Amino acid sequence: MSAQRSLDLAPEFASRVLHDVSMAKHTSWHVGGPADIFFTPRDALDLASFLRQLPAEVAPLWIGLGSNLLVRDGGIRGAVISTHGALGSLERLSANRIQAEAGVPCGRIARQCVKWGLGPAEFLAGIPGTLGGALAMNAGAWGGETWRHVIEVDVLDRRGARHTRTPADYRIGYRTVQGPDDEWFIRARLEFERAPGVKTQVIRDLLDKRKQTQPIGEWSCGSVFTNPPGAHAAQLIESAGLKGLRIGDASVSDKHANFIINHGHALAADIEALIEQVRSTVARVHGIDLHTEVRIVGVPA
Numbered sequence: 001m002s003a004q005r006s007l008d009l010a011p012e013f014a015s016r017v018l019h020d021v022s023m024a025k026h027t028s029w030h031v032g033g034p035a036d037i038f039f040t041p042r043d044a045l046d047l048a049s050f051l052r053q054l055p056a057e058v059a060p061l062w063i064g065l066g067s068n069l070l071v072r073d074g075g076i077r078g079a080v081i082s083t084h085g086a087l088g089s090l091e092r093l094s095a096n097r098i099q100a101e102a103g104v105p106c107g108r109i110a111r112q113c114v115k116w117g118l119g120p121a122e123f124l125a126g127i128p129g130t131l132g133g134a135l136a137m138n139a140g141a142w143g144g145e146t147w148r149h150v151i152e153v154d155v156l157d158r159r160g161a162r163h164t165r166t167p168a169d170y171r172i173g174y175r176t177v178q179g180p181d182d183e184w185f186i187r188a189r190l191e192f193e194r195a196p197g198v199k200t201q202v203i204r205d206l207l208d209k210r211k212q213t214q215p216i217g218e219w220s221c222g223s224v225f226t227n228p229p230g231a232h233a234a235q236l237i238e239s240a241g242l243k244g245l246r247i248g249d250a251s252v253s254d255k256h257a258n259f260i261i262n263h264g265h266a267l268a269a270d271i272e273a274l275i276e277q278v279r280s281t282v283a284r285v286h287g288i289d290l291h292t293e294v295r296i297v298g299v300p301a
């Protein structure tokens, strides 16, 4: 039985959700099978109502820009909630503080902070995802990290109730954030310093520099593995001789060994097999276990 029939949605949502939406269109790797239900809320209140009526047995998958997601070829059984293009407000609250909703792209926050004379927020331009994804991942670049700037977050729980939380409610580490179960970010208040001298050219220069070492523009999810303590995943993968290793239409980038590229027709299964092969080879050669930074979700074909 398809989820369309098995999910008993309230009439106001039954007519607004999309069915069998290809997740390849919503991920930067451009792979992934269909989501049974795909919902883009009008705003946070609408999203709370959606969660309230969503059958209790359905675990929603929240996504931003899908820039850190490997969705398997069988897709997502259940409901995907997309914040991008929905929760999009960004405002300045005071001299040093801003408030942004979860669907705002990090690059927009970086550029707006420069215009407001606030920093250091330039690092956010290196993260091609939404603020919600950056909060979930504690995304960081060029020495900056999302949670260093968080004052408070507003979250929704599985029943659609809103809570305000502070960093003390989370265990925050390098690319990990552990907080109360079954809560998702809808908004955050962030603090920066006054940085009136910073120009948007700084962001362009950082991005240009990154293009020299990373395969920007190709279909990837950025770094596949986190760096193990005291080491660089890319260096371990490269020295294990894995640059260029190919399965199907996916390969380990020749430019940056911690990137896996979809050359156009890769399956999620090709990418996942490559991840496993890289992981087992690095373990054999270096005796180090790599852990994925990318989140692998969904069911195999």
Ligand SMILES: Cc1cc2nc3c(=O)[nH]c(=O)nc-3n(C[C@H](O)[C@H](O)[C@H](O)COP(=O)(O)OP(=O)(O)OC[C@H]3O[C@@H](n4cnc5c(N)ncnc54)[C@H](O)[C@@H]3O)c2cc1C
Pocket (backbone or CB within 6 Å): 028, 061, 062, 063, 064, 065, 066, 067, 068, 069, 083, 102, 126, 127, 128, 129, 130, 131, 132, 133, 134, 135, 136, 137, 138, 139, 140, 141, 142, 183, 184, 185, 186, 216, 217, 220, 221, 222, 223, 295
């Ligand atoms: C070319 C490239 C370069 C990259 N460079 C970097 C980098 O320098 N540093 C870095 O840290 N990352 C980098 N990334 C990875 C990625 O951009 C980040 O992890 C980003 O934070 C993911 O945001 P997203 O909106 O795309 O999240 P998604 O990929 O959509 O989701 C990622 C995870 O966050 C969860 N999530 C999404 N929204 C919410 C929400 N509102 N509430 C709770 N959970 C949520 C999802 O369920 C999923 O588990 C790069 C990716 C690419 C493609």
